[in-house]
Amino acid sequence: MGAGYDAAERIVAEALGWVGTPYRHQGSRKGVGCDCLGLLLGVWRSVYGTVPEEPGPYAADWAEAGGEDRLLEAARRHCREKPAGTAAAGDLLLFRWRASLPAKHAAILIAPDRFVHAYEGSTVVVSPLVPQWRKRIAGVFAFPDISTPDRQG
Template sequence: MTIASSVLREADGWIGTPYRHGGSSKGVGCDCLGLVRGIWRALYGEEPEQPGAYAPDWAEAGGGDRLIDAARRHMAEKSVGTMQPGDLLVFRWRPSVAAKHLGIFAPENRFIHAYEGHRVMASVLVPQWRRRIAGVFAFPAPARCDAPPSALLSIYRRAGISPSKGEIG
């Protein structure tokens, strides 16, 4: 199983989770960032960093582009033209504001996301959403995570991947 298929399998398991700003618990409540945090924990264990406080308002000013900056620190950036199912999509509502929404690109031109007033759902990536994509990122292979070699085997197992000989030190 690939990382992308593991991401999609995990994201699919979150569908129906109620929206809860700041939450990241499958079946209990999450927002779009909490969905991604939960997927990360399921695949890699501990999150690489804590998000800190953030407002649910899409028009929040100041503070830089925290979501894109964090994705760049921990994931591989891609162009929109090369996005594949399992990739993280980062959305910006307007050019003058920070990116404030996340989703997982899924087959059949859909994406899985938590959206205020709804449960986690798969939506069609219609032009209104597509034009707001501010970044596309691939989840890292387990070996790219900052984990000691002894922890990598359990990361591979959680992701449902059998490591090749020599991949784990």
């Protein structure tokens, strides 16, 4: 298979390596602490060598406060958007809690029915992609090929 397949395998393996990392708002260090965005940035850094952009400081309610869909917009800048029905292991999933709110939770799909994510009050965990999660998916994105980590869109 091509480089994209290799990227997906590496992303899944790296994401699984973060399981058990404590939750820490704005953190992005494996074994030390991360939030959902920090998990995504840490996995990206490990697979590609650097992150595509730094988010800067953000409050826990950042998505509601600004009204912008910053997470979804950033994913569109750096990854390839896919139809929800084509999600595959190694893809980035973004969730919104209600249809009227911006996306504010990120996860990495590791199997058709399981994903890795970090959330407050827990550690990085593997969760089942049950209907309650599926209905909140705001976007599905393929990470860039390893051969072109700086590729836009």
